[in-house]
Amino acid sequence: EWLHAYARFFATPRSFVDGRPRLLPLEDLRGDELDRCERLFQELLELRSVPKAPDDSMVRSPWEGMWHFADRSPITVVCAGLPVELRPSQALSTPESPDYVALDAYADLDALLELHSHVYAANPGVSVHHTLSDGLTSEDVTNHLVLLGGVDWNPMTRRVQQSLDLPVAQHREADDPEGGSFQVRDHNGQITTFRSTVEGEAPHRRLIADVAQFCRAPNPFNRKRSVTICNGIFGRGTYAAVRTLTDPRFRDRNRAYLEQRYGPGEAYSILARVDIVAGEVITPDWTRDGTVLHEWSSVA
Numbered sequence: 599e600w601l602h603a604y605a606r607f608f609a610t611p612r613s614f615v616d617g618r619p620r621l622l623p624l625e626d627l628r629g630d631e632l633d634r635c636e637r638l639f640q641e642l643l644e645l646r647s648v649p650k651a652p653d654d655s656m657v658r659s660p661w662e663g664m665w666h667f668a669d670r671s672p673i674t675v676v677c678a679g680l681p682v683e684l685r686p687s688q689a690l691s692t693p694e695s696p697d698y699v700a701l702d703a704y705a706d707l708d709a710l711l712e713l714h715s716h717v718y719a720a721n722p723g724v725s726v727h728h729t730l731s732d733g734l735t736s737e738d739v740t741n742h743l744v745l746l747g748g749v750d751w752n753p754m755t756r757r758v759q760q761s762l763d764l765p766v767a768q769h770r771e772a773d774d775p776e777g778g779s780f781q782v783r784d785h786n787g788q789i790t791t792f793r794s795t796v797e798g799e800a801p802h803r804r805l806i807a808d809v810a811q812f813c814r815a816p817n818p819f820n821r822k823r824s825v826t827i828c829n830g831i832f833g834r835g836t837y838a839a840v841r842t843l844t845d846p847r848f849r850d851r852n853r854a855y856l857e858q859r860y861g862p863g864e865a866y867s868i869l870a871r872v873d874i875v876a877g878e879v880i881t882p883d884w885t886r887d888g889t890v891l892h893e894w895s896s897v898a
Contacts, residue, residue: 601642609635664843664853666720667742671823673717674738675728676754678705678747703730706747709837716844740820745827747836758825761818765894766867778831780809780869782892792869792891794831808835808872810882812842815865834879838872845881855884865896
């Protein structure tokens with residue numbers, strides 16, 4: 599009805615009188631005006647029946663960021679296990695319990711949630727699997743590997759770091775109030791230590807700054823796949839390492855930073871300062887002076 603009225607209105611200049619619009623009855627249209635009205639009506643019907651193709655700029659394609667793996671091979675996210683004494687509830691962590699929750703055994707849940715959802719979205723149709731380090735299979739190990747968490751609770755992180763012969767090592771001591779450190783050995787054997795910043799005394803200690811490591815290299819167990827390490831002295835450092843390439847405010851500039859420095863298949867590691875403000879993790883901006891504490895690559 600409204601399409602026909604639209605066609606009738608534009609079929610004749612007599613729809614405007616003294617600059618004022620009006621809609622003439624169909625019986626008042628002349629022969630040529632009736633013909634024009636019918637043509638317009640048919641064109642409008644065709645436009646309505648043909649679905650409009652979406653604008654190419656609006657069509658979502660797989661993200662071509664650092665978490666997109668073009669070979670479409672499976673991806674395994676390896677998480678650190680949370681020690682039993684630190685789990686919030688025995689009822690949730692005991693498989694025999696009706697309230698058992700498998701994720702209760704996982705450390706770095708915030709980092710896992712952030713990473714898994716991003717990797718899943720960036721690789722549509724690709725298998726994305728997460729597991730604890732003690733649940734790895736031979737297939738898991740030879741996929742694209744992503745390791746979350748440090749050497750204290752994730753032995754796979756230590757194993758891979760040793761296999762890659764990185765000059766960066768993480769040290770954790772139970773009685774260290776600063777949670778341990780990252781140590782870097784240069785070609786002369788000199789060691790530089792990077793620590794977190796903690797204020798106050800237990801039980802009122804506050805984390806002011808952490809250190810995050812992002813490392814990517816060929817998978818030492820399958821050179822056709824990659825391994826990525828997201829690690830921190832504390833859990834917030836691990837979360838920050840993930841956020842460097844998932845946070846929409848910073849991921850593009852951090853990705854550009856990597857692409858300008860490192861080539862495909864090159865092994866590299868970045869240590870960065872992580873500021874904690876009002877208890878919240880501020881995503882590291884690698885392009886900002888003072889954020890990157892140390893970087894290394896296999897061709898440097």
